[in-house]
Amino acid sequence: MANNNLFSDFEAVSSKQWKQQIQYELKGADYNETLVWESPEGIKVKPFYHNDEDSIASNAISSAKPFSIVQNIFVHEVKKSNAxxxxxxxxxxxxxxxTLENDSVSIEELMQNLPLENxxxxxxxxxxxxxxxNKINEFASKNKANIFIQNDPIEQLAKDGNWFENLEKDFEKLNTIASKTTVPFLTISSGIYQNAGANIVQQLAYTLAQANEYFNRIPAINQPITIEVAVGTNYFFEIAKLRALRILFNTLASEYNHNFDCHIIATPTKRNKTLYDYNVNMLRTTTECMSAILGGADAVANLAYDxxxxxxxxxxDxxxxxxxxxxxxxxxxxKVNNPADGAYYIETLTEQLAEKALELFKDIEKNGGLISQLIDGTIQRKINESAQKEQELFxxxxxxxxxxxxxxxxNDQMKNDLELYPFVKQNARKTLITPIIEKRLAEKLEQERLASE
Known part of the structure; x- marks a missing residue:
């Protein structure tokens, strides 16, 4: 059968013709006020996108990207975790x-009888x-195991308020690890920014700035860098976020002659998860995992509904x-070739998010870099401002x-079902910086409901 173009008998419709028809259907209502909305990132989202007025980065269809299904296991007892x-x-x-509690764990016992190939x-x-x-690296080399070590002292500073020891000693250790290990040893845990309420441009810029700190302070990174990302509920924006992240990282890495692509692990956000009507969390995590996969994540670690x-x-689990x-x-x-490729809306979002994030990244670097801005509180203040805007909308x-x-x-009752404390925990102590606090949107409302049960 001949492979005919099914649309060859139809004349092309220009963006001007579409707008004229839309304006007619609006019956006098203003096109921009009615149909164009602005995202928290300052991106104006149009009702349709057309190749005669939108700059499309690429319309090539890439092959399906395999993704790995990750199971999270917190290691309390080694034998049980192994089983x-x-x-x-x-x-x-x-x-x-x-996830290990301390360095007393036996790698051999934890990995006993586990399949290593693929x-x-x-x-x-x-x-x-x-x-x-070094012990992990030795085990990986000896057994030809595919292992990623997730070290991230900058996340430790941002989340806890203090370094593991201090800036100099932490980076001295990282440089030693870099010189002695062959397995990937470095992670950028950017999920903290999303879970604390940063908008997508901020998430991308802070992740890029964190990568830049590591490139500057660890001259010999000869392994892929892992980037852990939290995926939110804005479906198309999140697809574009991951695509923009890979573009930005590779652009930055090339400046340091780092020739490895980043390894992205995506996890659904905690920010929109709820105690009440908790089964809806399954729907939220499903669409968030879909965004992660279509955005090109290498691995996805889903978040349990509870x-x-x-x-x-x-x-x-x-x-x-x-x-x-x-x-x-x-x-x-x-299996399906990437449907996001060539989609005018997603391609345009990817380009705009990357441009805005690059602009913010340059501003961060001009003002001393990420660590400097964490210490002076600029990053925390900007995230709080973004989080407060979203909280007000909720x-x-x-x-x-x-x-x-x-x-x-x-009629939902949750008070007797709480095994974990689901709200922000207060831990008064002396810290070098104000920590970045992860907080869910529904916390205040849930606390009020729990108090009235």
């Missing part, structure tokens, strides 16, 4: 991320140890893992979380 990792890999997980293992370390990083108030449990399995094996997200009902600030079920 759980083996079980989850047998039940559909493709990668495992271990499986990535991430070691998330809330401490900085040259010796322990993660904010329940301890790790088999049911929550299974559901979150199955969401990704459905997207991969039933929706074929890893409080006024303009930003909707179904089941919480719209159509709530007044």
């Amino acid at each position: 759980r990792a083996l079980e989850t890999l047998q039940r559909g997980a493709e990668s495992v991320r271990f 499986v990535n293992y991430y070691f998330d370390l809330p401490f900085l140890s040259v010796e322990f990083s 993660a904010i108030y329940h301890k790790d449990n088999e049911f929550g 299974r559901i979150s893992r199955n969401q990704l399995l459905v997207l991969k094996h039933e929706s074929y997200f890893d 409080d006024s009902g303009k930003e909707v979380l179904l089941g919480t600030n719209k159509y709530p079920n007044k």
Whole structure:
């Protein structure tokens, strides 16, 4: 059968003709005021995009990008964590991320009998140890294992308010690790910015500025850098965010002759998750995982629907893992050529987000860099301003979380179901900087409801 162009019999319609028809249908209403809206990032979103007036970066269709399904495991007891990792890999997980409490864990015992071929293992370390990083590297080299070490002292500073020790010693250790290890050893944990309320341009700019700090302070990074990203609910913007992130990172890396692409791990945001009507969290995480996959994430670690108030449990893990399995094996997200490529809207968003983030990044660098602006409080103040704007939209009902600030079920009872404290925790102590505080939009409303149960 001949491969005919099905649309060749139709005349092309210009953007001017579309606008004229839209204006006619509006019956006198103003086009810009009625149909054009502005995002928190200052991007004006139009009702349609057309190639005769929009600068499209590329309309090439790239092949489907494989993504890995990651299971998070917090290591309390090594034998139980090992057994759980083996079980989850047998039940559909493709990668495992271990979060360790301390450096006394036996790597050999934790990894015993785990499959090493075609499986990535991430070691998330809330401490900085040259010796322990060397042990992981030795195990990886000896067993030909695919291991990523997640060290990020800048996130430690931003989240805790203090370095592990201090700036000089932390970077001295990182440089030692860089010189002794062959496995990827460095992570940029940018999820903290999103979960604290930063808008997308801020998230991209701060992530880029964090990468620049590492490039400047660790001259010999000869391994890929991992970037951990939190994905929000603005579907198309989040797709564009990940695409812009990869473009920006590779542009910056080339300036340092760093020839490795970044390795992106995406996780749904906590910011829009709720205690009440908690099953809706499954819908939120599903669309957020879809954005992550279409945006080009290398790995996706889903967030369990009950993660904010329940301890790790088999049911929550299974559901979150199955969401990704459905997207991969039933929706074929890893088989279909990237549908985001050439989409005028997404391509335009990607370009605008990248341009605005680059402009903000240059301003950060002009004013001393990310660490300097964390110490003087500029970053925290800017994030707080963005978070407050979003909070006001939620409080006024303009930003909707179904089941919480719209159509709530007044009969929901949650007080006796809380295994974890789901709100911002106060921990008065002396810190070098004001920490960046992650906070969910629904916290105040939920606290009021819990008090009235």
